[in-house]
Amino acid sequence: MSTHGYSLTSTWTGNQGTGTSGYRDYTRDVTLSVPGRPEIEASADVPFRGDPVRWNPELLLLAAASECHMLSYLHACVLRGVVVTSYVDEASAEIEVVGNGGRFTGATLRPRIEVADEAMIGDAIAAHEEAHEWCFISNSLNFDVVIEPVVTAA
Incomplete structure (x- = not known):
């Protein structure tokens, strides 16, 4: 450790x-x-009452979850011999506001991945499970992070 x-x-x-x-x-x-x-x-x-052109804590938390999963995923793909050529995540999250407080109720990561060869698609999909287990951010959150990947071949 x-x-x-x-x-x-x-x-x-x-x-x-x-x-x-x-x-x-x-x-x-x-x-x-x-x-x-x-x-x-x-x-x-x-x-x-925030500035719409600046990053806010909610977006930064979602960005952290998205990037952490991506980096963990790329590592999982290397270990599996999957060559990723493109990765774009359209992530979203929801919060529930109650009085002056609130909480995140969930997040969804929607990575769109392209791999070098069609034979890699199965391993590319399976690598998301490992990435989710390894992601420091997702492991630290008290709400569900759902992964909805789409993998295609170049």
């Missing part, structure tokens, strides 16, 4: 001069930063 640590800096940039003096007196803008990487301009989701 090994342990890996992660850290970043979240800086609120939404003070418009009066801080949080009122609910409408500040923006939900945040800058996420890690040394040596591009900053991410984030905000709340639009229904929560």
Whole structure:
């Protein structure tokens, strides 16, 4: 077993001069930063008074689940001898808002994969099960992540 640590800096940039003096007196803008990487301009989701052109926590969580599954899947394919030539995931998730809180109720990953040879399709489909088991993010979530893959040959 090994342990890996992660850290970043979240800086609120939404003070418009009066801080949080009122609910409408500040923006939900945040800058996420890690040394040596591009900053991410984030905000709340639009229904929560956020900026629609910035990433929000809900999208970032969905992106993390999608990318983690993809990276785990590509590794599983290498181990199975499957040559992936294209991978695009159209992921979605739902949240349930109750009062001032809420929770994710589920996510669906819809990867569209192209492999080099038709004979690889069966293993390419089976590799999703391993990828789902190996994905650090999916293993950490308290809601179901459903995988609906479509695999075709080049």
